[in-house]
Amino acid sequence: MPATTKTNTQLVVNGLLNENPIFRLALSMCPAVGISTTVANGLLLGVAVLFVQVFSSCTISLIKDHIHPRIRIPTYTLTIATWVTVIDLVLAAFLPVAYKAMGIFVRLIVAFAIITMRLEVFACRNTVVASFWDGIGMGFGFMFGMVALGAVREVLGMGTFLGYDVLGFRPMLFFVLPAAGFFLVGFMMAVFNYVETVYNRRAKRGL
Amino acid sequence: MKKEGMAFRAVFLVIALLLLGGCNQPQFIKEAAFQGTEQILLTFAGPVDEAWAEDRSHFTVNEEPDPDILLTIRTVSLSPDQTRLTIELSEPINPEQPHQVIAKDIQSEGRGLGTQSVTVSKSYFGHLFGILIGALLIQNFVFSKYLGLCVFFGTSQKKSTAVGMGITFTFVIVFASLMSWFLYQFVLKPYRLDYLQIIVFIGLVSLTVQAVDTILRKVNPALFKAFGVYLVLVIANCIVIAVPLILADNEYNMLESLMLALGAGVGFLLALFLMSSVRERLDFANVPVSYRGLPIAFIVAGLFALSFMGFSGMSIF
Amino acid sequence: MREILKITIALTVSCLAAGLVIGTTFIFTAKAKQQNEHLNVQQTMFGLLGYGKHRPAPPELRLYSVYRYIVEQDDAMRMGYLVPVRKGSGEGYAFVVLDLKGRFLESHDLALTAEEALSAEDRKKALLPELKASAEIAFADTMIIACMGGERTAYLLPGEFPGFKTFIKAMVALDPQFHILGLEVIEHEEDPGLGGEITQDYFKNQFVGKSFEKLKKLTVIKEPLPDDYKRYLETMGIEEGGLSAREVGQIQKHYQDKDIYALTGATISSAAVTNGVVGMAKKFAYRIRILDRAVDTGQVPVLF
Numbered sequence: 001m002p003a004t005t006k007t008n009t010q011l012v013v014n015g016l017l018n019e020n021p022i023f024r025l026a027l028s029m030c031p032a033v034g035i036s037t038t039v040a041n042g043l044l045l046g047v048a049v050l051f052v053q054v055f056s057s058c059t060i061s062l063i064k065d066h067i068h069p070r071i072r073i074p075t076y077t078l079t080i081a082t083w084v085t086v087i088d089l090v091l092a093a094f095l096p097v098a099y100k101a102m103g104i105f106v107r108l109i110v111a112f113a114i115i116t117m118r119l120e121v122f123a124c125r126n127t128v129v130a131s132f133w134d135g136i137g138m139g140f141g142f143m144f145g146m147v148a149l150g151a152v153r154e155v156l157g158m159g160t161f162l163g164y165d166v167l168g169f170r171p172m173l174f175f176v177l178p179a180a181g182f183f184l185v186g187f188m189m190a191v192f193n194y195v196e197t198v199y200n201r202r203a204k205r206g207l
Numbered sequence: 208m209k210k211e212g213m214a215f216r217a218v219f220l221v222i223a224l225l226l227l228g229g230c231n232q233p234q235f236i237k238e239a240a241f242q243g244t245e246q247i248l249l250t251f252a253g254p255v256d257e258a259w260a261e262d263r264s265h266f267t268v269n270e271e272p273d274p275d276i277l278l279t280i281r282t283v284s285l286s287p288d289q290t291r292l293t294i295e296l297s298e299p300i301n302p303e304q305p306h307q308v309i310a311k312d313i314q315s316e317g318r319g320l321g322t323q324s325v326t327v328s329k330s331y332f333g334h335l336f337g338i339l340i341g342a343l344l345i346q347n348f349v350f351s352k353y354l355g356l357c358v359f360f361g362t363s364q365k366k367s368t369a370v371g372m373g374i375t376f377t378f379v380i381v382f383a384s385l386m387s388w389f390l391y392q393f394v395l396k397p398y399r400l401d402y403l404q405i406i407v408f409i410g411l412v413s414l415t416v417q418a419v420d421t422i423l424r425k426v427n428p429a430l431f432k433a434f435g436v437y438l439v440l441v442i443a444n445c446i447v448i449a450v451p452l453i454l455a456d457n458e459y460n461m462l463e464s465l466m467l468a469l470g471a472g473v474g475f476l477l478a479l480f481l482m483s484s485v486r487e488r489l490d491f492a493n494v495p496v497s498y499r500g501l502p503i504a505f506i507v508a509g510l511f512a513l514s515f516m517g518f519s520g521m522s523i524f
Numbered sequence: 525m526r527e528i529l530k531i532t533i534a535l536t537v538s539c540l541a542a543g544l545v546i547g548t549t550f551i552f553t554a555k556a557k558q559q560n561e562h563l564n565v566q567q568t569m570f571g572l573l574g575y576g577k578h579r580p581a582p583p584e585l586r587l588y589s590v591y592r593y594i595v596e597q598d599d600a601m602r603m604g605y606l607v608p609v610r611k612g613s614g615e616g617y618a619f620v621v622l623d624l625k626g627r628f629l630e631s632h633d634l635a636l637t638a639e640e641a642l643s644a645e646d647r648k649k650a651l652l653p654e655l656k657a658s659a660e661i662a663f664a665d666t667m668i669i670a671c672m673g674g675e676r677t678a679y680l681l682p683g684e685f686p687g688f689k690t691f692i693k694a695m696v697a698l699d700p701q702f703h704i705l706g707l708e709v710i711e712h713e714e715d716p717g718l719g720g721e722i723t724q725d726y727f728k729n730q731f732v733g734k735s736f737e738k739l740k741k742l743t744v745i746k747e748p749l750p751d752d753y754k755r756y757l758e759t760m761g762i763e764e765g766g767l768s769a770r771e772v773g774q775i776q777k778h779y780q781d782k783d784i785y786a787l788t789g790a791t792i793s794s795a796a797v798t799n800g801v802v803g804m805a806k807k808f809a810y811r812i813r814i815l816d817r818a819v820d821t822g823q824v825p826v827l828f
Contacts, residue, residue: 067534068531071534074535075534078538078542079542081542082542082545082546085549086546086549089557090549090553092557093553093557093560094553094556096560100711173718
C-alpha cells in the first residue's frame with residue numbers, strides 16, 4: 001500500500017469512525033468484552049493502548065528503512081512488547097488502583113492485533129508525523145469504543161457513572177457480566193453497520 | 208546386539224525402580240489420606256504395636272505452612288489387622304490445605320522404627336485434573352475469560368477451519384507454555400528479571416510458531432498446507448501469552464503448567480467447534496442486514512458465555 | 525550466510541535496545557511502586573483503626589510490626605519472630621527464636637531500623653549473618669501491634685487466603701481481647717457485581733464487633749440480608765444515618781451473635797472471606813499468646 005494521502009485530522013477521524021478498531025475493523029475485541037465493565041476501566045485501558053500504539057507507530061516509522069524484511073514481524077513484536085512493559089511498570093508504580101482493576105489486560109496489550117496490524121499496514125510505509133496521528137486516531141477510536149461500552153454497562157448494570165451514583169438503583173446486574181459484553185459489542189457493530197448503510201444510501205442519493 | 212539391548216533394558220529398569228522406589232528411605236507409613244472432615248487415615252507397611260498406637264501423644268498433626276500450630280487429636284483407633292490407624296481430630300480440618308502428620312518412635316513387632324512424617328493432601332491427580340477441567344470448562348478462555356476473541360471470530364465460520372485452528376493452537380500453546388515455564392523457573396526467577404516476562408514469553412511463542420512452521424513444512428507438507436496458514440494467526444491470540452503469564456503468576460510446577468496449557472488449548476478448540484457449528488447454520492438463517500456477519504456472531508457468543516456461566520463454582524475433587 | 529548474519533545482528537541489537545529501555549524504566553519506577561504500596565497499606569491500617577481524613581491519628585499512636593519466619597536448622601524447624609525492641613534510648617530489632625512448642629530458645633540483636641525492616645530484602649540481609657550457615661529461613665507473615673501510651677489498642681493482621689477465583693488479600697483488625705474491630709479487603713479478583721461486593725460496607729461491617737468466642741465458630745447464612753441490618757451496616761450507627769440511638773442498640777443486640785449473611789449470588793466468595801478471617805484470627809491469637817510468654821521468659825525488651 002502506498003503512503004497515505006489523508007491529512008492529519010482525517011487520519012484521526014478515520015481512526016475514530018471509519019476504521020474504528022473495535023467496531024469496524026473487529027480487532028482487539030478481548031478487552032472490549034472483558035474490561036468494559038465501567039467507564040473508568042475503559043478509559044484507563046484506552047489510555048494505555050493509546051500510549052503503546054502511538055509510541056510503537058512512531059518507533060517503527062523511525063526505523064522503517066532499517067528493518068530487514070524477513071524479521072519484520074519479530075521487530076514489531078519486540079517494539080510493542082517493550083512499550084507494553086514500560087507502560088505496565090509505569091502504571092503499576094504510579095496508578096496502582098487503576099492497574100489492579102485492569103488485571104492481566106495491560107500485559108496482554110502485546111497480543112492486541114490492532115497494534116501489530118497498524119504497524120504493518122501504516123507505520124512501516126509512512127512518515128513519523130503521519131504515523132503519530134494515525135496512532136492517535138486508532139488509540140482514540142479504541143478508547144471511544146471502550147468508553148461507549150463501559151458507559152452502557154456501568155449505567156445499566158450498576159447504576160453509576162465513573163463511580164458516581166446516577167440512577168440510585170441497579171437496573172440489571174446482567175450488564176456487568178461478561179456475556180453482556182458480547183451482546184453489546186454485537187449490537188454496537190450492528191449499529192455502526194446500519195449507520196454506514198444509511199450514510200451510503202444518502203451519499204448515493206445525494207450524487 | 209540382542210544381548211546388549213537386553214542388558215541396557217535391564218539397567219534401565221533397575222534405575223527406574225530405584226528412582227521410583229524412593230530416593231528417600233523406604234517409608235513405613237505407606238499412605239495417608241483424609242477421611243471425612245475430621246479424620247485422617249494412615250496405612251502402614253506392616254502391623255504396629257497396639258500399645259504404641261493407642262497413645263495419642265505419639266502423633267502430631269498440623270497444617271503444612273503452620274508447623275507451630277498443632278491440631279488437637281480427639282482419639283486414635285487401630286484397625287483389627289493393626290496396619291490402619293484412624294486419627295480423629297476435635298475440629299473439622301480443611302482438606303484443601305496439605306497437612307503434616309508426624310508419628311514418633313514407631314513400634315512395630317517389637318522393633319523401633321524411629322520417627323516418620325508424612326504429608327496428607329487431596330489427591331494430586333485430582334488437583335491436576337481440576338486445573339485441566341478448570342481451564343477447559345469452568346474458566347474457558349474464550350467464554351469466561353474473553354481472550355483470543357479476534358482469532359476466534361475470524362476462524363469460526365466453518366467447522367473445518369475451526370477445528371484446524373483449534374488443533375494447531377493446542378499444539379503451539381502446550382509447547383510454548385512448557386518452554387515458558389522452563390525459562391521462568393530457571394532464568395527469569397533466579398536472576399530477578401521478572402519484568403522481562405512479557406518480552407520473553409511472546410518471543411518464545413514467535414519462536415515456537417516459527418519452529419513448528421519450519422518443521423511442519425519439511426516433515427509433513429500435506430499437513431502444512433492444511434494448517435500452515437493458522438500458525439501466523441496464533442501469534443495474535445491473546446490466550447497464547449495469557450497462559451504463560453498465568454502460570455508464572457501462580458507459580459505452577461511443570462505438570463500443572465502442562466494441564467493448564469492443555470485445558471486452554473482444548474477449551475479453545477471446544478469453543479471454536481461449538482461456534483462454527485452454530486455459524487454454519489446461521490448462514491441459512493434470516494438475519495437482519497445490519498447484523499449479518501460479526502454482530503450476530505457476537506450475540507451467539509454472548510449466549511454461549513451465558514451458558515458457560517453455569518459451570519462457574521463447579522469443583523470436582 | 526551474510527543474510528543470516530545481518531538478521532542475527534539486527535535482532536540482537538533490537539533486543540538489547542529493548543532491554544535497555546525496559547531496564548531504565550524499571551529502575552525509575554521500582555522505588556515509586558514500593559512507596560505506593562507502603563502508603564496504601566498505611567492508609568488501610570489507619571482506616572481500620574478508625575482514623576482517616578476526618579479524624580487524624582494521634583501522635584502517640586505507634587504501629588509496631590512483627591515479622592514471623594520459619595527457620596529450618598539441622599533438620600529441626602523453629603519459629604523466628606523479628607520484634608521491635610528497646611535499644612538504649614532508641615528502638616531496634618531483635619530476632620527471637622522459639623521451638624515449635626513455643627519455648628524460648630535464643631534472641632539475637634540486629635542492626636535493623638524500622639524503615640529497613642519494611643523491605644524483605646533488608647530483613648533477610650540482617651538475619652542471615654546471625655544464624656548458622658546451614659540454616660534456611662522462610663518469611664511467613666506480618667502482624668502489626670498498635671500501641672498508645674504503652675498500652676496495646678489493636679492488632680492488625682494482613683493476610684491472604686483462597687477466594688472463589690484466586691486469592692483474596694485482606695487485613696483484619698482485632699482488639700486486645702481478639703474481638704474483631706474491622707475487616708478490609710485489599711485485593712481480590714472476584715467477579716464485579718457478585719463476589720466483588722465483598723469490598724462493600726454492608727458485607728465487611730458484619731464482622732465488626734464479633735466476639736472471639738463467636739468468631740471461632742463463625743459460618744455463613746444463606747439468606748438475604750435483612751433491611752434494618754443493612755441500613756445499620758452502611759452507616760454503622762452514625763446519627764446522620766437516620767437511625768435513632770435506640771434502634772441502633774436494638775439492631776446491635778439482635779445481630780451481635782448471628783453468623784455472616786452471605787452476598788446474593790456470591791455464597792462461595794462470602795464463605796471464603798469468612799473462613800479466611802476466622803483462620804487468620806485463630807492462628808494469630810494462638811501465636812501472640814505464645815510469643816508474649818516466650819518474650820517474658822527470654823527477658824526481651826519488646827516495645828509492645
